[in-house]
Amino acid sequence: MLKPYQVYNTHSLSLCYNDYLLLQLLLCFWSSLFSLCLSLARNTKKILYLLQVAHKNSSMAKSICFCLQKLVFFILLSAIVSHARPPQVLPRQEPSYLKFVFNATDLPSEDYYDYIVVGGGTAGCPLAASLSHTFRVLLLERGGIAYGKANLMTQDGFLSTLVEVNAFDSPAQAFTSEDGVPNARGRVLGGSSAINAGFYSRADMDFYKNSGINWDLKLVNESYDWVERAIVFRPELKNWQSAVRDGLLEAGVDPYNGFSLDHIPGTKIGGSTFDSFGRRHSAADLLLYARAANIRVGVYASVERVLLASTTPFSGSRQSAIGVVFRDSNGRYHHAMVRRHGEVILSAGAIGSPQLLLLSGVGPRPQLSAWGIPVARHSPYVGQFLYDNPRNGISIVPSIPLEHSLIQVVGITEDGAYIEAASNIIPFASPARSVFIHTPSSPLYLTVATLMEKIVGPVSSGSLRLGSLDVRVNPIIRFNYFNNPVDVRRCVNGTRKLAGVLRSRSMEDFKFRDWFGNRDFRFVGPALPVNQTDEDQMADFCRRTVSTIWHYHGGCVVGKVVDGDFMVMGMNGLRVVDGSVFGVSPGTNPQATLMMMGRYVGMKIIRDRLRYS
Incomplete structure (x- = not known):
């Protein structure tokens, strides 16, 4: 019997520096203040003499006043610094969805599902929760859970989360684009919605017209409402x-x-995913809507590639997704397979989804061949048309x-x-x-x-390409700001x-x-x-x-890599549902649009399956 993922909860708030630039500024401030005070103490007599002379010399008076002005600024800043306080945040009760969250080490070496969702992020969580009402679903997340980690659960931990990073298991995975701009990816259940600034706003209406997707606007609004009832607040x-x-x-x-x-x-x-107590509510909280008997969530599950095969004698070169291979934190490999009519759905984000397609043999033939990856489908635009605001x-x-x-x-x-x-x-x-x-x-x-x-909507675009065959290593990214x-x-x-x-x-x-x-x-x-x-x-x-606002999108753009139903073109049983399909920006922070889209696609799949069954 599987044991649910255990949480060792601590509500202590760890403190860290914002960044090295600010640290240098503050060290300089204290050093300057201490030196200035020491100098004043040692040279009291000289200062009194200079003030007497300055009475007869206006330019010297201005110089002395300038020095005293800086001293006043330092003293005033010291007062501001010593009186600022971070907000106190009350702990949240353990979420009930943890009863179907498991460490990947406890998952079977092979099992079958109707739908496998790769990436428990901003779109993946609502997608899996929606599908679970009708189908058996596996949701795989490469990171852990946010519950019990104060920096992730509170708004005052926002900067700390972005600074406290490491190569393989921090909730924020840092990368620097070839443009020289530092950036981050979410690596935790809830994805980037668990590490972002929490702003919530629906997409610009032009987005629906220009995205290449034939949106059902009634279902769009119903999907937004579904999200907002659970996790959106007025600040x-x-x-x-x-x-x-x-x-x-x-x-x-x-x-x-x-x-x-x-x-x-x-x-x-705008709306906020932080409540009045400063507590974060991420896309992971949308798993509360899931049907517990039909869903299994695996954390610390690093999906390495999608398994592809020709499923019928008549399919020719057209291949189908039949499952995924993932590795747990102990390095053990697992196979998750899809049942008949099932699908693998990539929701690994604008960096992760194109990377996984490339590692699975779907992408530009020259790039795949250079890495020795067998070409399942030549798709020249995988990793292209990548944008960042x-x-x-x-x-x-x-x-x-x-x-x-x-x-x-x-x-x-x-x-x-x-x-x-x-x-x-x-x-x-x-x-x-x-x-x-x-x-x-x-x-x-x-x-x-x-x-x-x-x-709001950048025109400049870049691309990504593989930098390693290890899925845990960031691809090489350029945004061309x-x-x-x-x-x-x-x-x-x-x-x-x-x-x-x-x-x-x-x-x-x-x-x-x-x-x-x-x-x-x-x-x-x-x-x-x-x-x-x-x-x-x-x-x-x-x-x-220039810096990032963490709103990058594209890489598996509609009309280039996926069709209007998010299916990978030329493949069966393989979709991409995340920000990588956006060739245009939603205009605002994309998290609302992504959560809506997860719910939207889940409901659309259910309706289509029932219609054609």
């Missing part, structure tokens, strides 16, 4: 998000649409303490820019090692506020709109006042160009500061 705005909302409206990003789950131009408050923005140290917040308010412009914001409370000093605070109950935290813009001048122009326009938000009255409270009464921001990292009318400077800023 409560605090000071930073409220100020950004007001700043967007002052900058002309209107109308104000209030709270809305629709993707519409203007300023709005480029992100650019600024970060500031605010002059007042801010609450921790992830994406809640967004501004959507008519010319393709998408502006959003976050504020993060980052621990950066252990009390035991702090020179300034000696009580263990008083840790130090720094608040950093971020304002960013992304391009800003390769198309249309994307550059959109970034410039969006960055100018972001600058308009910074100039708004609502941002005044977050500026520091210098010795002469002037107010300005204290930036962490690059500031916007001073001359924002200069096209070349703005374009250079876009290229120089």
Whole structure:
């Protein structure tokens, strides 16, 4: 008898640095403050003498005032740092779906199912849950579960999850594209919905027109509703998000649409997968809808390839998916096979699904032959048309303490820019090692506020190719950010709109006042160009500061690799249901669209099977 996956629950919140850049900034801050104070103590008499001389010399007075201004900034920043606190989050009860979640080591060496879903992520979980109401389903996830890991279960663990990575079992699998931009993939039950910023918004209506899929919009809306009843909440705005909302409206990003789950131009408050206690609800929670008797979920199950065969004498060169081979954490191999009329469905994401097709012999013949992989089907566009929404923005140290917040308010412009914001409370000093605070109950935290813009629908595309025959190793990826001048122009326009938000009255409270009464921001990292009318400077800023917003898609695009029913063209019994099929962006954070799509395809398969049975 199989034993359900056991959870050793801990609710302690591990603390880590945001990134090395911030660490260097903070070390520099403390070092400068200590040196400045020490210098003042040693040179009191000299300073008094200089002040007497400065009374007769205005330029010297300004120099001394400049130094004192920096001292005041350091002292004020110290006060802000010492008073910031991360939110306290209540633990969640153990989810009931864990009773059908098993470590892959406990799964049989061979078994048969109606549907095998590869990838327990944002689309895979709702897909498997839906199919289980009628069919016997196996859901295979290469990572573990989020429950019991505080960084994954709470919004204040967002940055820690992205920083604390390793090669083979961290919930976030890091990779850096050939563009030089760091990125991440979800490697946990729930996929990227278990590590993202939680923003939830339905796709742009143009997405349904241009995606190449003949959507049943009634079923689309029913599928969204199914998701939203379980895991979507209305966020409560605090000071930073409220100020950004007001700043967007002052900058002309209107109308104000209030709270809305629709993707519409203007300023709005979107949905969140974090509840009012700051607890995350990922796609894994949609497994609560599953029929427990019909579903088995295997974690730490690394699927290495899809098994393909000619199933009938009349199929000729057309092959069918008959199962998958996966390896457990002990290195033991298992075979999961599909029954008659069954299917293998890849939901491994925009990186994982094209990678698995290539490893299974479906892809460009020259690439497969170079790796010695037998060619099951020459499909030249596998791994092609890969997109990522480029992100650019600024970060500031605010002059007042801010609450921790992830994406809640967004501004959507008519010319393709998408502006959003976050504020993060980052621990950066252990009390035991702090020179300034000696009580263990008083840790130090720094608040950093971020304002960013992304391009809603990038035109520039890249590709991926195998870098190893080991499925656990990331493929080689290039997104070609800003390769198309249309994307550059959109970034410039969006960055100018972001600058308009910074100039708004609502941002005044977050500026520091210098010795002469002037107010300005204290930036962490690059500031916007001073001359924002200069096209070349703005374009250079876009290229120089580009980063990801983790919304990559494509690689198994509809019309190139899969058809309008998500079936791999030229194959039987093999589908792809995830963001890799998107040749156009949903416009907003894709998680809502992906969860909807998982439910949508599951219900459509059930209806089609019943119709033709």
